Amino acid sequence: MTRRARVAVVSDYTLATLGGAENAFHDQVLALSAVADVLAICPPSERLAALGRQPQIRAMGVPAAFVVPGLGFPLVPHTARLRHRLRTVLAEHRVEVVHLHSEFGLAAAAIAAARELGIAVVQTVHTFFWQTTAPIQTLLALGGPPFHRLVTGFSPARIRLADRAGDSALRAMTLATARRVDLVISPSAHQADRLRAAGLARVEVVPNTVAPNPTARPVTSIDGPLRVLWIGRLADEKRILPFVRDALRAVGDVGADRLQVEIVGAGPRQAQVRRLIDGHRGITWRGRLDPAEIPAALERAHVTVLSSIGWDNQPMTVAESITALRGVIWCDPALTEGLADAGIAAFGESTDVLAGRLVELATDPTPVIAASSAAISARDVFSADTFLRSVTRAYRTAMAVEQQTGVPTCAS
Incomplete structure (x- = not known):
């Protein structure tokens, strides 16, 4: 054509x-x-x-x-x-x-x-x-x-x-x-x-x-707590409640001064999410954002999380994250586009896996910086x-x- x-x-x-x-x-x-x-x-x-x-x-x-x-x-x-x-x-x-x-x-x-x-x-x-x-x-x-x-x-x-x-x-x-x-x-x-x-x-x-993100800059250093972002519909198929429990466990292990988690989205499980995180200093729920506000949320974060397993074929949050030069912690090994380079694997449904990965990255964020750098070339696919x-x-x-x-x- x-x-x-x-x-x-x-x-x-x-x-x-x-x-x-x-x-x-x-x-x-x-x-x-x-x-x-x-x-x-x-x-x-x-x-x-x-x-x-x-x-x-x-x-x-x-x-x-x-x-x-x-x-x-x-x-x-x-x-x-x-x-x-x-x-x-x-x-x-x-x-x-x-x-x-x-x-x-x-x-x-x-x-x-x-x-x-x-x-x-x-x-x-x-x-x-x-x-x-x-x-x-x-x-x-x-x-x-x-x-x-x-x-x-x-x-x-x-x-x-x-x-x-x-x-x-x-x-x-x-x-x-x-x-x-x-x-x-x-x-x-x-x-x-x-x-x-x-x-x-x-x-x-x-x-x-996804829409281009011309102001995106890679993460080159992390001073202060590791900032982790979860974006999506607060529903069972996204495994939002298991993620929140894993995040709570990880923050409990390393402290809010080393790990901060932000959740963006709305859906049928938002009441449970709010109850689970109520009173916890290391986890914040922002609710639903306008699509135009997502790039700013990604810029605030060092890395994002995709917690679904067996549900997604190619999540837009992955494309948006990598286009924003943010690596993705992901749990479903079937997903590969962009993640083979800019992903940080946390495969498995056991709470030990994702919570443990969050603890490791909060303690040593070197893989987060490497995934962000890899996103520079990985974003071409999107x-x-x-x-x-x-x-x-x-x-x-x-x-x-x-x-x-x-x-x-x-x-x-």
């Missing part, structure tokens, strides 16, 4: 929600606007409206029919009316590629509209490791497939994708949509392997990109230039598939 392409980027998720998929959508739309005319389509929010005020970006808000209580998830069913509206706007903007970031009704309607117009469709998968610790596996297994069929019109994928039936049903929603696009994008290599094993023939790895080279190559492949077959051929 030597001229400006015309791309529609679509998500069922609202940008008002705290989450990696939402931030990936936002930052990829911004990156794409450097080389393409971008139509950003998702449920309305002020953040979407702000995107639409950027050069070369038009925002289209699609109101939700229903918002799932407790989750804040906007439900946009696939209807004939929505499909017609999308077909009209895709034709008006002469869109060449539809790029999905979700797997529900809005994505399904976009696929149908694109097929009617002969437009290539790609999907970035963020959700192939969906799981829940809630005791509702049977309910999810029974209710997940008919729910997804109701909002999308897609037949469920009948394949076992996880040990627990409910987790498998959640991931089958993603697979049911991914089977209907021309090409699937995975932000990480390990998720791409799992997608191929599930039967998807065309899967390309395109790491997430740069806009790297993303644009990879994603435009994926678009060309998808367009060739659409032109040759006229039907999705991602499934083997």
